[in-house]
Amino acid sequence: MAFVIDNIMEIEAPAELVWQVLTDVDNYGEWNPFVPECKTTLEPGTPIDMKVRLGGSSPRDQREFIRTHTPGKEFSYSMKPVPLGLLRSLRTHTVTPLGDGRTRYESHFEIGGPLSVVVGALMGKPLNKGFNSMADGLKQRAETLVRG
Numbered sequence: 001m002a003f004v005i006d007n008i009m010e011i012e013a014p015a016e017l018v019w020q021v022l023t024d025v026d027n028y029g030e031w032n033p034f035v036p037e038c039k040t041t042l043e044p045g046t047p048i049d050m051k052v053r054l055g056g057s058s059p060r061d062q063r064e065f066i067r068t069h070t071p072g073k074e075f076s077y078s079m080k081p082v083p084l085g086l087l088r089s090l091r092t093h094t095v096t097p098l099g100d101g102r103t104r105y106e107s108h109f110e111i112g113g114p115l116s117v118v119v120g121a122l123m124g125k126p127l128n129k130g131f132n133s134m135a136d137g138l139k140q141r142a143e144t145l146v147r148g
Helices: 015-023 025-030 116-147
Strands: 003-011 037-040 047-052 060-070 074-078 088-099 102-112
Touching: 003 116, 015 088, 015 102, 015 116, 025 037, 060 088, 102 116
Parallel strands: none
Antiparallel strands: 003 102, 037 047, 047 060, 060 074, 074 088, 088 102
């Protein structure tokens, strides 16, 4: 059974602006407490290199690979699968315009494979906190930019 974390929120900013903030990875350190550093081209098949902060720890290196990228709408990435299908991941970010300058941001994360139960038990709370802090940071950054 997969370990899943979903986060959906409305942001009082246009989708284009939310997308701009989300994909401006060079400036993650200004608003993203979970992933304070990130490098990627967002081109499918290429790496996404991140520094990820779990709990109160120092950021640790994380390399995953871009799976999909639909400019202005979504991108996803996953870890290199562990042999024998013991562990695999998927992380997606989706931006949907709602009209009236509002946007729905959806974050989806899942870990599958037999070892997913172990990851969920050991890392569930800090991962959930991290994904929530990133979503909250995105919302705050985009809404602040709208207000000027």
